Amino acid sequence: MKKIAVFGKPGSGKSTLSKALALATGIQLHQLDSIVYKKNGELVDRRLFDEEHERILSSERWIIDGFGPVSSFYQRLEAADTLVYVDLPYLTSYWFVTKRLLKGLVVKPEGWPDGSSVLKGSLESYKVLRLCPKFWNDDFIARLEEFSDRKSLYIVNSVSELNSFVYRKIR
Numbered sequence: 001m002k003k004i005a006v007f008g009k010p011g012s013g014k015s016t017l018s019k020a021l022a023l024a025t026g027i028q029l030h031q032l033d034s035i036v037y038k039k040n041g042e043l044v045d046r047r048l049f050d051e052e053h054e055r056i057l058s059s060e061r062w063i064i065d066g067f068g069p070v071s072s073f074y075q076r077l078e079a080a081d082t083l084v085y086v087d088l089p090y091l092t093s094y095w096f097v098t099k100r101l102l103k104g105l106v107v108k109p110e111g112w113p114d115g116s117s118v119l120k121g122s123l124e125s126y127k128v129l130r131l132c133p134k135f136w137n138d139d140f141i142a143r144l145e146e147f148s149d150r151k152s153l154y155i156v157n158s159v160s161e162l163n164s165f166v167y168r169k170i171r
Contacts, residue, residue: 008086011097032066
């Protein structure tokens, strides 16, 4: 495990898992939301994002948490040696987004871009969750499984798997 891509639906626990992976492995964590968005919550210029993304991908070791632009997502899948797809049930993801929103009224959520509105981001997460079945589906999993002959592929399907992933896979 040197180049790890962690991805999944909004509110699936990617940031928490990625942070635990970074602590356990000593590999630098790059949270895409902090690269995709400016401090005020606006999108960064795509050219700047692409340059930063390429810089990270060309480094020796990394953990990247998130999705980002689709083309960059597929670049990460190709460049990574380890793929971690967090595929929790939709109701769980909706609950986690809601919990993050409520907690965000008091403290900045894990992996949240500085200066970005938790309310606006949560509403966007709800919107994206409604669209997710068009992307995160059986066809996508079949495409992922094509990588498994040359990469480590982990699909996390439950909160208990999410909570024990680092302990089971790293220690």
